[in-house]
Amino acid sequence: MIRNISISAFINTIFILALIAVSITFAIFIKLDKQRYNITMQKKYELVAENILKSLEGKPNNAGIKFIVDQFKMVQLTEQEQKLRIINNGKTLILRDTLDGVYRIFILDDILYIYIQRDGYNLMIKDTQSYTHNLMIIALAIAISLGVLFSLYYILKRKLKPLRRLNKEIKKFSEGNFNVKIKFNSTDEIGTIAKTFDEALTHINNQRKSKDLFMRNMMHELKTPITKAMFIAETLEDEKKRDMLQKAFHRMDDIIKELAMVEKLTSSNTFVYKELTSFFKIYTRTLDIALLSPDKLTSKIKDFKLNADIAMFSVALKNLIDNAIKFSPNSHATLNADKHRIDIISEGEPLKESLEYYTEPFSQEEKRSDGFGLGLYIVKTIANLHGFKLVYNHNKGKNIFSILID
Incomplete structure (x- = not known):
């Protein structure tokens, strides 16, 4: 207590x-x-x-x-x-x-x-x-005692006032406001804590800006040669080599897109543009960006309205569908959706670890070899930004990834 x-x-x-x-x-x-x-x-x-x-x-x-x-x-x-x-x-x-x-x-x-x-x-x-x-003497003694007591209370509360301000600034920082500036005037323990925290904020902001700059430059520098290489691969006469190179370049392009999405989601300037839309509109947008063959996906949709960022939510669905098709023995997935939940179902072995293990950003190599890199991290982050929840279960030989809407 x-x-x-x-x-x-x-x-x-x-x-x-x-x-x-x-x-x-x-x-x-x-x-x-x-x-x-x-x-x-x-x-x-x-x-x-x-x-x-x-x-x-x-x-x-x-x-x-x-x-x-x-x-x-x-x-x-x-x-x-x-x-x-x-x-x-x-x-x-x-x-x-x-x-x-x-x-x-x-x-x-x-x-x-x-x-x-x-x-x-x-x-x-x-x-x-x-x-x-x-009684007058006693009353005077009481007045002096209470005066001293309230004076000590006032001094102590005033002494702790910078600590309350520091707590508010730390809370702002934890909520994503990276422009927090801690002001400190005293040289006591609270002033020392404020100074140290301000120095830590400066260091974190410098590292964040350095990371953002590195990510943007890297993606920009890689995007151009990959695009050129894909065009060159098209000119190869050997179909096997052409398909192999195009597959490799498409994979590199997907990785860059995933990194770009991660950079956007972790940026302090991330903005979710929610609008009331139909799920079918999001589903259509998902099919457009996924470039799926009709035989790869079966869908059963009870159309409904929801508040969502169409672009972001389409990327989340696309990642779930891609994973389901890519790692299913029959390369097929099923999408069921209603106003309560969206299920992506595919055949396959159950996950070896819990879902949280695979939704960590920048997954380890052994995780990527199992097919779970940044995709699920992006899905979970987008779901959380919308106030939804990503869950997983395995039932009767099928993997079921679900986005719970309510």
Whole structure:
């Protein structure tokens, strides 16, 4: 689970947990501090109450009582209704019946009160000191802690921002945009990664351009002499030699065409021009470029509409049909097509390896000797560009290559 989470999500989770931990810690601290404060106040109020009871022995007047209360920095409550509300609604924390009199300590709305009774006197007093002062200090501590936490979060997210940009550029490159340029300003680890990746992109682009230039020049240089050689071969009187040379030159021409198609499909400028067309139109185009004899192919087609690049898809079908005829003992193939799939069927031994083995670009020599060079790679690539799938199976002595449309 943790391995699959993104760095950004991981950081967010850590800071959320840290925020929760800080909040719980301060909540517990406030509760404990309030309990400590109340205990301290209770002890203080007990001492004050006992001292006031002793001071009332002389039966002082109101001014004298006020003087006594002021000495302890407290406030006397004189309103009868307020006193009754505290007595009736307050919670009694301490009740002491001493020789000098009776005193009770109440708590109401988190405020402590002392109620003193002696010789006809009854005083309700409360301390001028409150817990608000402590709360302000705690609130300031909370604000500083949260400020530091959010500052760290902001700094860390800002530090990782170049990594997110780098990820976007890498994604663009993986999608075929070779013009990606990585900008880096920092000299930290992320800046070093960005610089290294930018250098790798430059190296890859240089190699790609070199490969494209080599492929185009090679095909151009080979095409002309092969065409000339084919014309010269036509003039030979020996039919056997003429047929042998023409077959060899046609094979070389096919290889160049396959290389040209591979170059086009792997180019960054590859564009699939899809249009809504009938399969029969694609099939007719395939027959035109394949130059097949009528006895070589049997077809059973339920015509249907599909979105496809007619030129590309015709090449894919032509390659499948060529392979089926070329490597079938009876040099014959069958094409079945409907709106769900296109099957190319021919007699023959099953493939020795899986289909993926034969659809790799630039097949090895041992694969080509079995008849699978660039043809199936081109078919698979074109199918994928259209959102279709190339599959293979062998059934009752027949090889079946299928393009699944849906």
